[in-house]
Amino acid sequence: MIKRALSYFFGTATAIVLTLWSSTSGFAQDPAKGEQLFTNNCASCHNVGEQKLIGPGLKDVDKRHDEAWLIKWIKNPAGMVASGDEAATKLYDQYKPIMMTAFGSLSDDDIKSILAYVKEKNSAPAAPAAGTAVAGGGGGAAQGDGEQSSGFFGIVLVALLVVMILMLVALFGILTVLNRLATVDPSSPEAQKIPFFARLKESTGKLGNSPAFRTGALLLFVLLAGKATVDGMYGIGIHQGFAPKQPIAFSHKLHAGEYKIDCNYCHTGVNKGKQANIPSPNICMNCHNAIKGSSPEIQKIYRAIEKDQPIEWIRVHNLPDLAYFNHSQHVNVGGLQCQQCHGEVEKMEVIEQRSTLTMGWCIDCHRKTSVNSKDNHYYDKLVEIHKKDGVKDMKVADIGGLECSKCHY
Amino acid sequence: MKKYLPFVWIAASLVVVGLASLKRDPQHQAWEFAPNMYYPVGYEPLSQIDANPINSATGKGNLNMRVPVKGTIPRQYFASTDGDSVISKLEKMDMIARNIGPNDLAVAETALTNPFPTDEKVTKQGELLYGRYCLHCHGGSGKGDGPVGKKYGGVPVYSSDALKDLNDGHIYHVITYGKGRMWPHGSQVSPEDRWKIVQYVHKLQQEP
Numbered sequence: 001m002i003k004r005a006l007s008y009f010f011g012t013a014t015a016i017v018l019t020l021w022s023s024t025s026g027f028a029q030d031p032a033k034g035e036q037l038f039t040n041n042c043a044s045c046h047n048v049g050e051q052k053l054i055g056p057g058l059k060d061v062d063k064r065h066d067e068a069w070l071i072k073w074i075k076n077p078a079g080m081v082a083s084g085d086e087a088a089t090k091l092y093d094q095y096k097p098i099m100m101t102a103f104g105s106l107s108d109d110d111i112k113s114i115l116a117y118v119k120e121k122n123s124a125p126a127a128p129a130a131g132t133a134v135a136g137g138g139g140g141a142a143q144g145d146g147e148q149s150s151g152f153f154g155i156v157l158v159a160l161l162v163v164m165i166l167m168l169v170a171l172f173g174i175l176t177v178l179n180r181l182a183t184v185d186p187s188s189p190e191a192q193k194i195p196f197f198a199r200l201k202e203s204t205g206k207l208g209n210s211p212a213f214r215t216g217a218l219l220l221f222v223l224l225a226g227k228a229t230v231d232g233m234y235g236i237g238i239h240q241g242f243a244p245k246q247p248i249a250f251s252h253k254l255h256a257g258e259y260k261i262d263c264n265y266c267h268t269g270v271n272k273g274k275q276a277n278i279p280s281p282n283i284c285m286n287c288h289n290a291i292k293g294s295s296p297e298i299q300k301i302y303r304a305i306e307k308d309q310p311i312e313w314i315r316v317h318n319l320p321d322l323a324y325f326n327h328s329q330h331v332n333v334g335g336l337q338c339q340q341c342h343g344e345v346e347k348m349e350v351i352e353q354r355s356t357l358t359m360g361w362c363i364d365c366h367r368k369t370s371v372n373s374k375d376n377h378y379y380d381k382l383v384e385i386h387k388k389d390g391v392k393d394m395k396v397a398d399i400g401g402l403e404c405s406k407c408h409y
Numbered sequence: 410m411k412k413y414l415p416f417v418w419i420a421a422s423l424v425v426v427g428l429a430s431l432k433r434d435p436q437h438q439a440w441e442f443a444p445n446m447y448y449p450v451g452y453e454p455l456s457q458i459d460a461n462p463i464n465s466a467t468g469k470g471n472l473n474m475r476v477p478v479k480g481t482i483p484r485q486y487f488a489s490t491d492g493d494s495v496i497s498k499l500e501k502m503d504m505i506a507r508n509i510g511p512n513d514l515a516v517a518e519t520a521l522t523n524p525f526p527t528d529e530k531v532t533k534q535g536e537l538l539y540g541r542y543c544l545h546c547h548g549g550s551g552k553g554d555g556p557v558g559k560k561y562g563g564v565p566v567y568s569s570d571a572l573k574d575l576n577d578g579h580i581y582h583v584i585t586y587g588k589g590r591m592w593p594h595g596s597q598v599s600p601e602d603r604w605k606i607v608q609y610v611h612k613l614q615q616e617p
Binding site: 039040041043044045046047051053054101105204208217220221224232235236237238239240241242243244245258259260261262264265268272275277278280282283285286287289290291309310312315318320321322352 | 433435438440449454456472552553561562564592
């Protein structure tokens with residue numbers, strides 16, 4: 001009886017010891033678990049690599065301090081500084097007044113896992129493998145693009161060839177006309193004796209006297225002069241294509257396109273008022289306090305803030321003062337996309353006026369666009385009344401979108 | 410005279426061909442028919458045609474906008490601070506929040522609560538606003554993996570142990586004054602919008 005009890009006791013004891021042993025050695029350093037713990041607890045202040053965020057970058061942290069010290073530090077950093085630990089005090093002096101948060105809830109194994117993850121992340125071989133995979137994928141995509149564009153280039157090539165043949169025909173025609181007009185056969189030996197300029201002078205003189213050529217030239221002249229005049233007249237007051245060099249080479253393509261920053265983040269007034277607003281430097285600084293601070297273009301923001309002087313952006317889109325336009329009415333109430341009037345801003349390196357912004361352009365849209373009356377009780381009665389009149393699809397023009405005094409007052 | 414006629418013709422043709430094939434110079438605006446009707450006589454906040462003679466004296470160049478008098482606060486709901494409506498609650502919260510300084514995170518945690526009721530509609534509006542002001546850093550599900558966040562670094566995970574229980578006041582205060590790596594966003598996001606975002610962030614905190 002006692003024997004059985006004893007063997008039972010020893011059995012459980014060995015089992016417990018075994019579990020403990022396996023938990024400390026077998027699962028102690030699990031980088032996958034470490035990654036999860038790192039992103040949840042550490043990533044807001046520490047980078048895995050060398051970059052300094054709020055606290056130091058954790059690359060080679062295991063070489064700077066030994067594991068036991070790190071575990072103690074992470075669990076109670078303030079206590080270590082208070083106790084006068086030399087390394088801890090040095091670290092605190094470097095990052096004063098910020099004190100690292102204590103992570104008493106993390107077990108020794110958790111911390112070991114995190115350290116294992118940091119070590120794994122910084123060991124070199126993993127990165128190039130991923131890099132080649134990406135490069136391979138990129139290459140494939142580029143090839144696909146190549147095929148597509150080669151088809152396009154084929155069409156261009158054929159078109160160019162046709163143009164060249166036409167030009168050859170035209171040149172040949174001119175040559176025969178010139179030959180016919182020449183008094184001396186240009187291929188005869190006596191023609192070679194006459195100097196080149198004399199020959200040219202004679203040929204052009206004769207060409208000038210030919211009535212067919214004169215009529216043709218006059219017609220071409222009148223047509224081109226007419227086109228230049230009409231184009232010039234239509235272009236008065238229309239700044240379409242205006243894309244001035246701005247004081248800072250800001251790229252919408254990078255910010256709105258690649259990094260997908262919403263238009264509203266910087267143009268804060270677009271849903272709230274008449275103007276969309278040009279962001280003040282403090283909005284730039286939300287990211288550029290850390291990102292690419294050494295670039296000369298970004299230095300311009302810092303200088304503007306230091307001197308407390310505005311950055312003088314050149315206004316691109318401007319409606320004449322005689323017309324009233326309100327952004328919030330169109331964007332917030334009407335639900336229009338910015339791109340509808342401003343073009344594909346997220347693809348523009350330099351901001352450009354894409355639309356004409358003429359009155360005809362405004363009116364055209366007011367005629368075509370249905371009123372966004374969904375979930376907007378302001379329009380309930382209007383919709384009802386229009387339905388009675390047989391207008392099912394209420395356009396902006398139906399509710400006064402063409403009235404002069406809506407915009408001109 | 411007749412001797413030079415061909416040259417005159419050639420020169421005229423060149424000028425016309427040049428004019429006809431001219432593309433507008435993107436560096437300059439087009440000709441204007443009546444600039445005195447296009448440009449406002451009064452000062453506009455975001456454009457300046459002639460130098461501003463008043464503000465140039467203050468050393469601010471052509472700045473049209475003036476800094477409000479120190480201590481100025483917007484009072485759009487001033488008349489309605491009494492009562493139980495959302496707007497009066499919002500205004501009351503705003504009054505309290507304005508007296509909480511950038512370093513008083515602990516005070517904000519206890520003193521502020523969301524004036525908006527917890528419902529689907531507000532959360533939905535919060536989601537829209539979150540997309541505008543937060544998503545590019547904090548990511549679609551609040552995991553700190555937005556396209557800008559990856560480059561900026563140090564963007565926390567809302568659902569992590571440290572952040573998943575943070576209350577209304579804490580989140581509101583962090584949006585207003587920033588915390589750690591995050592800079593203040595109070596100038597961009599109105600108090601009303603901040604509270605709506607707070608409600609949506611609560612939803613993201615629960616997301617695994």
